[in-house]
Amino acid sequence: MTDSHIPPPAPFVILAMPRTGTHYLEELLNAHPNVLSNGELLNPYATTWPDKHRLLRSDRELLELAYSCCPAQSDKKVTHVGCKVNEPQFHDRPGFFAELTRWPGLRVILVVRENTLESLRSLVQARQTRQWLKFRSDNDAPPPQVRLSTADCEAYFKAADDFHARVARSFTKSNMLEIEYERLLREPATCLAAIWDFLGVPALRFSSTATLQRQETRPLEQTIENFHELRRHFSHGPYARFFDVGERGRAVAID
Template sequence: MSHSTLSPEPFAILAMPRAGTHYLEELLNEHPNVLSNGELLNIYDTNWPDKDRLLGSDRELLERAFLRYPTRSDKTVTHVGCKINEPQFHERPGFFAELANWSGLKVILMIRGNTLESLRSLVQARQTRHWLKFSSDDAAPPPPVTLSLAACEAYFKAADDFHAQVANAFGPTKMLSIEYERLLRDPHACVATILDFLGVPARQLSSRRILQRQETRPLDQTLQNFHELRVHFAHGPYARFFELGDA
């Protein structure tokens, strides 16, 4: 496997779970000069055939991601990236600092405006073991779930803390925030913004999409104890997550 003499410019997509990173990666990988290779720290990610990579040091893993990455014959790669979800950093406590020190790295922070939707989606996926829905699928919507008050409070705080950690580590010139809800509404504009941030020539997106949303019903139809949670969080900073009508 051979790469160009000059190493591609590195980027990473960071997010809480179920924040639309698979969809964003699908869009970015339409570009002939951009290659995002999935979840670097996920042993089951099929983009990475060498599962033993996780036995290496944090530095070795990042070299695998940005210097010795799996390539594709249909691309001339000038920008190479990977995805990392917040819980995966807990499994490797020093990895975030190593990532932040990687020379020239740019970060795309995916934020789901309604963090409750992210948690609900995560619990549904864990219970059904269905993590992605493709356009060829004809599966029924996932069943509603119940969330504890403690789980919601912990997850909301984890999201706030993680978003702040990323912003503090990378700063405005090295980090771009993209909201999941905006990506759904206007993928063309979002991808154009990202390509400009990365320094990649603009390219029109195709209309073909492989990935689909697994859940489109409102929260009061997908959370069995929605009203209990809504009352509990009614007068605090997370009350906005329970306003029906949000994506």
């Protein structure tokens, strides 16, 4: 029997474009004894959710499943429970974002990648290889190069800009925390300290126990076949910075 005097876990959600390190972030968050993040709520292939038919539910019922009837963890005293949603997953459920904004007390962790081109390149690589995650035990063979069209790049860059702006205007500043994935890799302890403070859970000393690994470590010009063609196309527009491969602006792909 549930103790009615115990308050329900405080809700949070991780929002991001695809391939921005949210799996890695969740692995770090779940190391906390009071935090439970259950993966992609709207992904029909996510194994974290025991209800295989959950996507037949209404948007409100899905959020109730995520925050009021979350999967039990007998070894944790969960005070904060979350899930994550990637931008494309909102397309199939156009009313879900609005329902999310109405959920009481929701805290939002927005994960951004400094170079959106790296996110797109990584997404195409993952689709082609069907390898979405890499663990310590996997081989070290690099993913194959990809070829990107200018139309796909423009559409993806705009989708990322629109999504980040939508999140920023839909949630109050006090209820939203932006985490840059590149910084999470460089300074995980600092980023996690900010998250613990944002969620309101006791600080936890960072311990590097993550099993996920980078899938791609080569620079963009070595992973995109037509990189220089794309750079010429975008050279005089707002997205030229994504193709800056000079010594000062060299971007190393990190997945």
